[in-house]
Amino acid sequence: MNTQLNFADQQWAASLESGKAWPAPAKLNLFLHITGRRADGYHELQTLFQFLDIGDLLDFAITDDGQITCLHHLQGLNPEQDLCWRAARLLQKSTGCSAGAQIHLYKQLPMGGGLGGGSSDAATVLVALNALWNTQLSSEELAALGLSLGADVPIFVHAQAAWAEGVGEYLQAADPPEPIYLVIHPGVHVATGRVFSDPGLTRTCPPITMSDFILGRAGNVCEPLVRRLYPEVGEALDWLSNAGCEARMTGTGSCVFAALGDQAAAQNLLGSLPSRWTGWVARGRNQSPLMDRLQLFEN
Template identity: 60%
Template sequence: MSSIPLQGWPAPAKLNLFLHITGRRADGYHLLQSVFQFLDYGDTLDFALRDDGQVLRAQALADVPPQQDLTVRAALALKHATAYPGGVEISVHKRLPMGGGLGGGSSDAATTLRVLNRLWGLDLTLDELAALGLSLGADVPVFVHGIAAWAEGVGEHLQVVDIAEPVYLVVNPGVSVATGIIFNDPQLTRDCKPVKICDFISGAVTNVCEPVVRMRYPEIAQALDWLMEKAGNARLTGTGGCAFAHFADAAQAHDIAKQLPSAWQGFVAKGCNCSPLHTRLSAY
């Protein structure tokens, strides 16, 4: 059994720096192009090992039954794939909003897979863990690999990218967006012409979910407009409901964060091409 710590494991947020949909598979899943980058901000997970084989969560999450909790599902998937006899109790200290487009649940699942792989002494490869993660959600593999990536397919085909790591202000207007609602909206653009990394670098990309989210959620439209006015740039992450803007100057980001309307929440974070989870695991 590994001697790595049981507590304080990061489950970082991600941003989709753009999001295009290039088609749809026969099973209904959308074919995507996106760039994922991590933030040095997110949830934190603690693990308590058990000898009785049970997989439990230490506290309930609002509106999430235990059988739907991604950390519990991730631990059970790993346990069943390896026939590991032991168990675990998982505590999730949430900072990332549900339905915010920041990948909180997927990141929690990936942290569970990677940390338990070490705590349980299983020695699965990152590719094997990512394959397990894909069964839990399309975003889980990028969190498992822990490196900023160009993503295609349903999000499972990843190519490492080395991009700028600016400071971001992330604004949460307090609206939870269900991905399925956006992906099933008849107004969603699903026929984007495939682009290349050079198109992303030149800025010739967008988030095709934004018009639909703006139409359905006026609060998010207001947050995007507010950010654009204050920062000169604003974009939706994933299917929402958080908006973000990038800054070269951290002081400017913090200054604008202080001006947030009282009904909204927000945070300033650094973009990371290497996940904080990946960095911490590398120390052991």
């Protein structure tokens, strides 16, 4: 069944608008190049991150017993593997905070979709509890904590579209256009580790600049490999291309996307999406919805 997911249409929109829920927005990699591989196995990359106005939502109930509990529908996940629990515990230990929290995650982004769901959830936990516990860490300090949880967590903490280099930790604020996107999940979970460990992955991209990206001299070097390993992703890319769109893949996949002229065009294309896939219409956001929520809390 085709689905449109947007904060304005969710069951928990009232909670978000009332200042209760905290968003964990999706991200897109507008391009992804790998420029090398470090001795420790991590890849050097270049990418441009932009947020979407779709994502997961989290509610927090602060407690005075120091206990951290996470409520969600991700079955069989141990606390030590739960990024929300790990983020809360890391902030608690790093600041000596004696308060606890009950975290309710409303998971809507697909796992293994390249939309950054787990990293975004962890960043929202750090940002929200830093405010709710009044632990008073700066965004730079929160981002440093987040980097130990995952390479993409800092971008979500900083909450600003950014050009990223290194393993994703070197960020420069960016202001790309904010179009309406059609995002498609072709129903497969792409294992990032499988992609980055494959010997066929291109790791020798020459460094580029923002001007190169604007001129169209950028792409996603993971796409050919993911097409081979996960044919469903290639089918979704081809479907978008055949519809006259410039189809792209985010991260290591599996989600693909295209910028559309307006909301109506995106909705029309969404209506023709094959029933085996899930799709969303979303607007690109250079300031994350998480920052909007933090400003609401602070005001």
